[in-house]
Amino acid sequence: MLSLAEIQRRIETGELSPDAGIAQSLEAIEARENDVRAFVCHAKGAKAQRQGPLRGIAVGIKDIIDTADFPTEMGSPIYRGWQPRADAPVVMMLKRAGATIIGKTTTTAFASRDPTPTLNPHNAGHTPGGSSAGSAAAVAAGMIPLALGTQTGGSVIRPAAYCGVAAIKPSFRLLPTVGVKCFSWALDTVGLFGAGVDDVARGLFAMTGRGEFSQIVAATSPRIGIVTQDFAGPVEPAAEQALNTAIKAAERAGAGVQIVDLPEMVREAWRIHPVIQDFEAHRALAWEFSERHDEIAPMLRAGLDETVGLTPKDYDDARRIGRRGRKELAEVFEGVDVLLTYSAPGTAPKGLSSTGNPRYNRLWTLMGTPCVNVPVQKVDGLPVGVQVIARFGNDAGALAAARFLENALAKSK
Amino acid sequence: MLSLAEIQRRIETGELSPDAGIAQSLEAIEARENDVRAFVCHAKGAKAQRQGPLRGIAVGIKDIIDTADFPTEMGSPIYRGWQPRADAPVVMMLKRAGATIIGKTTTTAFASRDPTPTLNPHNAGHTPGGSSAGSAAAVAAGMIPLALGTQTGGSVIRPAAYCGVAAIKPSFRLLPTVGVKCFSWALDTVGLFGAGVDDVARGLFAMTGRGEFSQIVAATSPRIGIVTQDFAGPVEPAAEQALNTAIKAAERAGAGVQIVDLPEMVREAWRIHPVIQDFEAHRALAWEFSERHDEIAPMLRAGLDETVGLTPKDYDDARRIGRRGRKELAEVFEGVDVLLTYSAPGTAPKGLSSTGNPRYNRLWTLMGTPCVNVPVQKVDGLPVGVQVIARFGNDAGALAAARFLENALAKSK
Numbered sequence: 136m137l138s139l140a141e142i143q144r145r146i147e148t149g150e151l152s153p154d155a156g157i158a159q160s161l162e163a164i165e166a167r168e169n170d171v172r173a174f175v176c177h178a179k180g181a182k183a184q185r186q187g188p189l190r191g192i193a194v195g196i197k198d199i200i201d202t203a204d205f206p207t208e209m210g211s212p213i214y215r216g217w218q219p220r221a222d223a224p225v226v227m228m229l230k231r232a233g234a235t236i237i238g239k240t241t242t243t244a245f246a247s248r249d250p251t252p253t254l255n256p257h258n259a260g261h262t263p264g265g266s267s268a269g270s271a272a273a274v275a276a277g278m279i280p281l282a283l284g285t286q287t288g289g290s291v292i293r294p295a296a297y298c299g300v301a302a303i304k305p306s307f308r309l310l311p312t313v314g315v316k317c318f319s320w321a322l323d324t325v326g327l328f329g330a331g332v333d334d335v336a337r338g339l340f341a342m343t344g345r346g347e348f349s350q351i352v353a354a355t356s357p358r359i360g361i362v363t364q365d366f367a368g369p370v371e372p373a374a375e376q377a378l379n380t381a382i383k384a385a386e387r388a389g390a391g392v393q394i395v396d397l398p399e400m401v402r403e404a405w406r407i408h409p410v411i412q413d414f415e416a417h418r419a420l421a422w423e424f425s426e427r428h429d430e431i432a433p434m435l436r437a438g439l440d441e442t443v444g445l446t447p448k449d450y451d452d453a454r455r456i457g458r459r460g461r462k463e464l465a466e467v468f469e470g471v472d473v474l475l476t477y478s479a480p481g482t483a484p485k486g487l488s489s490t491g492n493p494r495y496n497r498l499w500t501l502m503g504t505p506c507v508n509v510p511v512q513k514v515d516g517l518p519v520g521v522q523v524i525a526r527f528g529n530d531a532g533a534l535a536a537a538r539f540l541e542n543a544l545a546k547s548k
Numbered sequence: 549m550l551s552l553a554e555i556q557r558r559i560e561t562g563e564l565s566p567d568a569g570i571a572q573s574l575e576a577i578e579a580r581e582n583d584v585r586a587f588v589c590h591a592k593g594a595k596a597q598r599q600g601p602l603r604g605i606a607v608g609i610k611d612i613i614d615t616a617d618f619p620t621e622m623g624s625p626i627y628r629g630w631q632p633r634a635d636a637p638v639v640m641m642l643k644r645a646g647a648t649i650i651g652k653t654t655t656t657a658f659a660s661r662d663p664t665p666t667l668n669p670h671n672a673g674h675t676p677g678g679s680s681a682g683s684a685a686a687v688a689a690g691m692i693p694l695a696l697g698t699q700t701g702g703s704v705i706r707p708a709a710y711c712g713v714a715a716i717k718p719s720f721r722l723l724p725t726v727g728v729k730c731f732s733w734a735l736d737t738v739g740l741f742g743a744g745v746d747d748v749a750r751g752l753f754a755m756t757g758r759g760e761f762s763q764i765v766a767a768t769s770p771r772i773g774i775v776t777q778d779f780a781g782p783v784e785p786a787a788e789q790a791l792n793t794a795i796k797a798a799e800r801a802g803a804g805v806q807i808v809d810l811p812e813m814v815r816e817a818w819r820i821h822p823v824i825q826d827f828e829a830h831r832a833l834a835w836e837f838s839e840r841h842d843e844i845a846p847m848l849r850a851g852l853d854e855t856v857g858l859t860p861k862d863y864d865d866a867r868r869i870g871r872r873g874r875k876e877l878a879e880v881f882e883g884v885d886v887l888l889t890y891s892a893p894g895t896a897p898k899g900l901s902s903t904g905n906p907r908y909n910r911l912w913t914l915m916g917t918p919c920v921n922v923p924v925q926k927v928d929g930l931p932v933g934v935q936v937i938a939r940f941g942n943d944a945g946a947l948a949a950a951r952f953l954e955n956a957l958a959k960s961k
Binding site for chain 2: 203213214217220221222223224226227228230231308311312313317320343344345346415418419421422423425426447448
């Protein structure tokens with residue numbers, strides 16, 4: 136994989152020119168794209184900028200995020216060839232930091248469940264996950280050092296885990312969703328993919344200019360609460376194995392580890408996430424549903440057809456539970472620095488008929504907490520990760536604990 | 549003015565056909581538009597729908613709200629001729645309720661401060677207010693019975709007051725802002741304009757399907773807290789006179805009226821509103837600011853140039869104050885049902901060089917509370933209104949108290 140931190144270092148020392156940084160991504164895309172199919176389109180003649188911390192960094196943008204220089208097709212024939220006028224704010228944040236937008240990465244239709252043509256770089260017979268399929272796969276295949284995705288259920292952390300890359304879903308609204316096709320305004324969250332935790336931290340720092348991300352170093356002896364999310368159903372042995380590996384490595388490296396039970400209202404929040412998501416999706420996609428129903432991808436269409444009866448009362452009740460869940464979850468973080476749980480039910484499922492299941496992710500999207508995927512190991516040639524979760528607003532803490540775990544895992548190998 | 553409630557009644561009884569309902573708006577536009585200039589464009593051949601509570605109702609949509617059948621130009625040459633693919637959710641809510649979208653109403657550039665060509669229907673030498681200038685003026689001129697606008701500072705309640713129409717800025721996020729050009733995602737709120745309070749209540753009921761809006765009747769003996777917002781600076785005699793008229797009418801009609809002092813953190817929230825607004829505007833309009841700077845309207849451009857140095861810390865501090873302000877304001881509503889305050893500093897200012905001042909509105913946008921403008925009287929031929937404010941989520945209560953006040957004022961004339 137291409138490490139953003141390493142490219143930055145080489146550009147700063149003069150070992151690599153910004154143009155050569157972009158050229159190596161273009162060459163990697165040339166070499167790997169036919170096998171991975173991560174891009175909807177890319178700029179073969181892309182050039183580096185001269186200034187900014189991300190000069191020489193080629194970035195892929197999920198194709199539900201508006202770009203002035205590329206069509207934005209939402210993974211749907213309804214938007215084939217659609218050309219926005221403006222770049223979304225998150226794209227402008229990257230460009231102002233010196234990045235080169237190299238192309239648009241595949242997305243499931245409207246960031247829902249219908250699979251993309253993208254293949255898992257570790258095994259072409261398996262899904263890369265979704266909905267940010269192309270962004271996860273492009274980073275995993277070593278084509279680009281940074282990519283943007285979005286998560287409404289589990290669309291950043293899950294594909295990152297399946298593809299074996301680091302990713303952060305930041306606190307809700309840390310990054311604006313303006314210019315991002317909406318599925319659920321209370322849930323949609325823009326996230327970053329990179330080779331390692333330091334790489335996504337550097338991307339987040341360059342985008343936001345927030346001082347708290349300027350020097351993310353590994354946390355010292357973090358207090359880690361283990362959450363099994365039993366309410367979300369059983370995991371596969373690979374996921375269990377990865378969590379145990381992570382726990383052992385963390386303990387050996389000096390972390391305080393304890394099992395944490397989530398309060399009742401947080402468990403309830405997991406249950407009602409789909410109510411909020413689907414009620415809002417019916418409004419966000421009202422025009423597509425009414426005017427272009429037959430052109431909506433089949434799994435999404437069936438899901439919308441099933442949930443057409445959700446009422447404002449269902450929605451209000453669900454939001455109330457969400458608010459109470461967030462309040463009760465805040466108390467959990469009085470006893471631990473971060474939570475640690477599964478990133479996905481197992482390794483990437485075989486075949487391309489499913490993008491996997493977001494059931495270990497959706498609670499945290501609703502809670503608005505920062506989540507970082509840390510790759511742990513491979514099982515049968517496919518990556519498995521765990522997610523590190525901090526309290527709302529403590530993205531720096533989530534990244535520091537994730538770096539701690541990443542280091543601990545590297546030492547224990 | 550055209551009353552939505554009256555048109556609904558006549559259509560239900562068969563006195564008026566839905567097509568005749570639309571035709572009367574088209575005739576009124578033909579007769580008045582040259583003098584008012586409220587529309588960017590309208591559909592001369594518009595037809596009624598056959599079904600739905602808003603059949604026969606012609607609606608104007610502020611031109612920062614996406615429409616599939618009309619260009620959406622944002623009041624800016626940067627978006628001249630810009631044609632969105634989809635209708636915004638709020639537009640679809642209207643269409644699904646049977647409304648006919650008759651055209652797009654003028655907006656200041658990106659819903660900021662630079663005046664539109666629209667004239668005040670009560671006196672063409674005065675501004676109609678902004679930023680939702682066309683929506684307020686089109687309803688006031690009797691061209692349409694319902695219009696949508698948006699408020700980030702005071703862009704719904706202020707033009708409604710200046711034009712002498714009823715309007716509601718609902719609770720934050722009651723209506724989705726998806727497909728609405730963003731200025732500030734923490735503040736932008738979609739609102740409705742109508743001839744009277746019952747008309748906007750019926751519009752809101754038809755759009756949302758929420759039972760709490762189905763039969764808004766006047767509140768009985770509401771407890772009203774008077775708020776002078778002295779921290780926002782002095783008012784003109786016309787505004788003072790209107791508030792006193794409203795208080796007297798309310799007392800005579802049986803309301804309990806008391807002066808309310810706002811807690812310190814609420815007053816602070818008034819102060820920091822511009823920090824949140826401008827920090828977010830720099831992100832929301834990043835592409836326009838970087839790529840089309842010279843084409844941004846001059847007052848907005850100057851404002852953005854001045855606020856380019858706002859830092860994440862300024863923003864985080866301001867948001868913290870906003871959160872604490874909302875919490876302290878909630879306690880104020882334990883003692884009163886609604887608050888009553890000025891809708892604007894006075895009558896519509898003379899000339900078209902300014903759209904007036906949102907200083908009595910911006911606090912309530914940040915607080916996310918429902919606000920209803922109730923026209924009170926005319927001073928020197930120009931309307932003055934007051935605003936009724938309820939706690940967050942109690943839009944039905946705000947409307948019921950506003951109906952009470954509307955009745956009380958009608959009786960006292």
